[in-house]
Amino acid sequence: MLYKYKQKAVVAGMTLMASAAWCAEGASQTTDTGDTAWMLTSTALVLLMVPGLAMFYGGLVRTKNVLGTMMHSFVAMALIGVLWMVCGYALCFGSNVLGGFIGWNSDYFMLRGIDESITNGVPEYVLAMFQGKFAIITPALISGALAERVYFRGYCLFIALWFLLIYCPLCHWIWASDGWLFNAGANGVIDLAGGTVIHVSAGTSALVIALLLGARRGYPKTAIHPNNLVMTLMGAGLLWVGWFGFNAGSTVHSNLDTARALTMTQISAASGALTWIVIEAVFFRKATSLGFASGVLAGLVVITPAAGVVLPSGALLLGACSACVCFYALKLKDKFGYDDSLDCFGIHGVGSGLGVILLSFFIRKSWMASAAANTDAGSWSAINQFFVQLQGLGSTIALAAIGTTIIYFIVEKTIGFRIDEEGELAGLDYTLHGEHGYGMINVDAS
Amino acid sequence: MKLIKAIIKPYKLNDVKEALSSKDLARMTIYEVKGFGRQKGHKEIYRGSEYQVDFIPKLAVEIVVTDDQAETAMEAIRQAAHTDSIGDGKIFVIDVEQAMRIRTGETGADAL
Structure with a gap:
């Protein structure tokens, strides 16, 4: 992710992270223990977000669907975990093929060519695994929009195709050194840790899939209650903690940039949570725990693209703006009647989309100066960057929307996506997994 | 014997328990219920x-008493669970045919 900083800020035009050249020279490099230690930690922190997300989503659904919903996140760790090793890393970080639509590097196929590779002081295994965790959490985010109403097999096929056809191209465009959005404008689209690649892509796909699948039976007439907000809050807490690996780890170093990203992440999350409960206190005279958790997420997703370039005051404002905008975005589903069950679009799509755009106006001077130095005219303004950001956002939305529509029809027409009525009423846990999340009565407790 | 079955606000449980205990009726079975009226x-x-x-969460409180204690028990529960606002709950009195204490085999009022 901030492969960008490395190349452009330090040695412009230096051999890129994603190029095969490292493999040859890698063995002779030594490991930077500081950078490597932090990247190993970050990799673990980002993986921790997946069970965090499972708890967050799991608590929000009805009792009969708690396991099915948590499995949507957990199975991504296995399914995308395998796909990433087989071909994901090659597709994302190989050199341009198919006119730059996607990348490919046969050395990365099955990760077979990086055994000796050390890149800028960090073993490439660590970088590959760090990136792999992002690939895992992204399709899991979409599960919020299709909760409580899909076959497990249909979901698995959906996320596998979504990963290959949407995530890999986007990741390549924005983070690979020869990606077209990486090289757009003076210094590329600014997306530190996946505002476009992860949150806007997942959010857009969430909206599309919610529209195509239709609402859960009874929605919105029947009240659909969270089964366990305690678990949701614990999940939100894990997400907040994991996000430090997500954002600060994305600097791929352990230095000043890392400290900046970590600081902005904390400020924005706090600001988002505070803003949300103040809004609730004003409108409802009550600060809800789910509102608090939503505010934390709103603050985190908005700063995800921006944590590397904004200042503390910018982070504070971004978090607050995101909470305000997301609060109203959640009402859209009541107005238009789509069932984005756990608000993946309303928070991840809207909040992070806002960050991708708004960050243009909060960029620190030193970044703007280095961007200006990259242009022929020697100048670069916030408005210039704003249009680059729009280009990144627009391409992400277009690919995610079109791709998700196609994948939906493939899955629905082949192995089936939307679960039958009886299964939906009985609940995913028993119908699809043969289990119950909570013991109703433990008859032989002694 | 009568079964007194009261549906009360959950936070009134302790008051009800103390009120019954003060009338020498220190026993009950409770369970969580939901409903509306x-x-x-x-x-x-x-x-x-x-x-x-x-469906609002309430508590159901059950206690079996002798016929002459029934009036006392109802009044004790009513006073303890009363807040004068809607949703205070209801009390039902149901005839009980027989009772037996499992440990000793005593029956009737002796078993209560």
Whole structure:
């Protein structure tokens, strides 16, 4: 992710992270223990977000669907975990093929060519695994929009195709050194840790899939209650903690940039949570725990693209703006009647989309100066960057929307996506997994 | 013998328990229930949207007493569970045919 900083800020035009050249020279490099230690930690922190997300989503659904919903996140760790090793890393970080639509590097196929590779002081295994965790959490985010109403097999096929056809191209465009959005404008689209690649892509796909699948039976007439907000809050807490690996780890170093990203992440999350409960206190005279958790997420997703370039005051404002905008975005589903069950679009799509755009106006001077130095005219303004950001956002939305529509029809027409009525009423846990999340009565407790 | 079955507000449980104990009726079975009557549910807020919740959590309290204690027990429960607002609950009195203490085999009022 901030492969960008490395190349452009330090040695412009230096051999890129994603190029095969490292493999040859890698063995002779030594490991930077500081950078490597932090990247190993970050990799673990980002993986921790997946069970965090499972708890967050799991608590929000009805009792009969708690396991099915948590499995949507957990199975991504296995399914995308395998796909990433087989071909994901090659597709994302190989050199341009198919006119730059996607990348490919046969050395990365099955990760077979990086055994000796050390890149800028960090073993490439660590970088590959760090990136792999992002690939895992992204399709899991979409599960919020299709909760409580899909076959497990249909979901698995959906996320596998979504990963290959949407995530890999986007990741390549924005983070690979020869990606077209990486090289757009003076210094590329600014997306530190996946505002476009992860949150806007997942959010857009969430909206599309919610529209195509239709609402859960009874929605919105029947009240659909969270089964366990305690678990949701614990999940939100894990997400907040994991996000430090997500954002600060994305600097791929352990230095000043890392400290900046970590600081902005904390400020924005706090600001988002505070803003949300103040809004609730004003409108409802009550600060809800789910509102608090939503505010934390709103603050985190908005700063995800921006944590590397904004200042503390910018982070504070971004978090607050995101909470305000997301609060109203959640009402859209009541107005238009789509069932984005756990608000993946309303928070991840809207909040992070806002960050991708708004960050243009909060960029620190030193970044703007280095961007200006990259242009022929020697100048670069916030408005210039704003249009680059729009280009990144627009391409992400277009690919995610079109791709998700196609994948939906493939899955629905082949192995089936939307679960039958009886299964939906009985609940995913028993119908699809043969289990119950909570013991109703433990008859032989002694 | 009578079964007194009271549906009360959950936070009134302790008051009801003490009121019954003070009348030498220190025993009961309770369970969590949900339902609605005139109170007709309440509103809950999830992510900024208000939802009408029809079934409100209540506690059911059961105690079996002799016929002459029934009036005392009902009055004790009523006074302890009373808040004068809608949703205070109800008390039912039901005839009980027989009772037996499992440990000793005593029956009738001796078993209570």
